[in-house]
Amino acid sequence: MENITVYSHNDCLIKDNGENHPERKERLESILNSIKDINSPSISLKEAPLADFESINLVHPQSYLDELFSMIPSHGLVGVEKEPYADTLLCSNSKEAILRACGAGIGAVNEMMKGNSKRLFCAVRPPGHHAETIRANGFCFINNVAVAARYLQSRYDVGRIAIIDFDVHHGNGTQEIFYNDESVLYASIHQHPLFPGTGLESETGVGNIFNAPIESGTSSSDFLKIFKERILKNVSQFQPEVILISAGFDAHKRDPLATVNLDSNDFYTLTKEIVDIANHYSNGRIISFLEGGYDLLALSECIKFHLKGLSE
Ligand SMILES: [Zn+2]
Numbered sequence: 001m002e003n004i005t006v007y008s009h010n011d012c013l014i015k016d017n018g019e020n021h022p023e024r025k026e027r028l029e030s031i032l033n034s035i036k037d038i039n040s041p042s043i044s045l046k047e048a049p050l051a052d053f054e055s056i057n058l059v060h061p062q063s064y065l066d067e068l069f070s071m072i073p074s075h076g077l078v079g080v081e082k083e084p085y086a087d088t089l090l091c092s093n094s095k096e097a098i099l100r101a102c103g104a105g106i107g108a109v110n111e112m113m114k115g116n117s118k119r120l121f122c123a124v125r126p127p128g129h130h131a132e133t134i135r136a137n138g139f140c141f142i143n144n145v146a147v148a149a150r151y152l153q154s155r156y157d158v159g160r161i162a163i164i165d166f167d168v169h170h171g172n173g174t175q176e177i178f179y180n181d182e183s184v185l186y187a188s189i190h191q192h193p194l195f196p197g198t199g200l201e202s203e204t205g206v207g208n209i210f211n212a213p214i215e216s217g218t219s220s221s222d223f224l225k226i227f228k229e230r231i232l233k234n235v236s237q238f239q240p241e242v243i244l245i246s247a248g249f250d251a252h253k254r255d256p257l258a259t260v261n262l263d264s265n266d267f268y269t270l271t272k273e274i275v276d277i278a279n280h281y282s283n284g285r286i287i288s289f290l291e292g293g294y295d296l297l298a299l300s301e302c303i304k305f306h307l308k309g310l311s312e
Contacts, residue, residue: 007104008123015097048104058150105148129171162240167248170199249293264301271309
């Protein structure tokens with residue numbers, strides 16, 4: 001039984017996307033309430049620090065950040081993309097939320113490398129896996145998991161890192177950032193066709209990218225079989241020193257943005273399988289990042305199963 005450290009911050013709750021936007025603060029509230037509900041002494045909650053620019057610049061150039069933050073309005077909402085995808089929005093307090101979401105990963109890396117915890121979860125918004133080097137999209141501005149990976153390598157001299165992405169959408173940003181980097185494996189299972197449209201099997205990087213596109217209506221058993229054969233097998237062969245997870249819970253059958261049919265307890269099964277690989281190759285070290293998941297009831301259940309899996 002491993003202890004779990006959860007990084008989050010109130011600033012992540014104040015980012016506003018307007019009415020009827022799926023990426024809303026109630027998502028994170030639902031997750032944090034559920035964690036409180038578990039009421040386990042083996043789960044400790046820590047405040048996410050603000051990310052520093054030097055660390056973010058390991059992935060995103062300062063010119064991109066300057067332009068992004070210069071678009072922040074004093075009131076109301078501003079879309080960072082052109083129509084028809086004008087749903088990645090900045091509000092007056094976006095900067096704090098964005099820097100806390102990224103800072104959670106940096107805090108988690110430091111905590112893990114000090115040897116204080118092997119299993120960490122970043123309960124944050126905005127999410128990150130769609131953010132490319134110089135392009136915000138898909139509700140994402142800074143690629144939180146990518147910054148954590150590069151920070152692990154530059155600050156702590158960790159070599160091979162695997163990023164496993166079970167969000168129902170393809171992490172186009174994470175793939176783009178590491179497309180030519182053989183030290184980072186990126187493996188994603190995702191519904192296709194669906195936003196953002198990338199993630200074909202033929203996108204292989206330098207042999208470090210593994211995409212498993214799945215059809216609308218995919219069942220639990222088919223999903224778990226494909227996850228094992230096309231994601232976990234390749235991660236095992238890579239023998240990562242640390243595993244990072246892009247944990248989206250939108251492959252759940254209740255999710256309004258996709259049509260894959262996972263049950264809540266399936267998130268225990270797939271998390272436990274990742275833990276088994278981490279215990280074998282990675283000294284048990286896993287940092288998981290909240291990405292998508294837009295049904296509040298599903299989120300509150302899935303997070304319990306995810307943390308149960310992480311604790312083993
Ligand atoms: Zn998603």
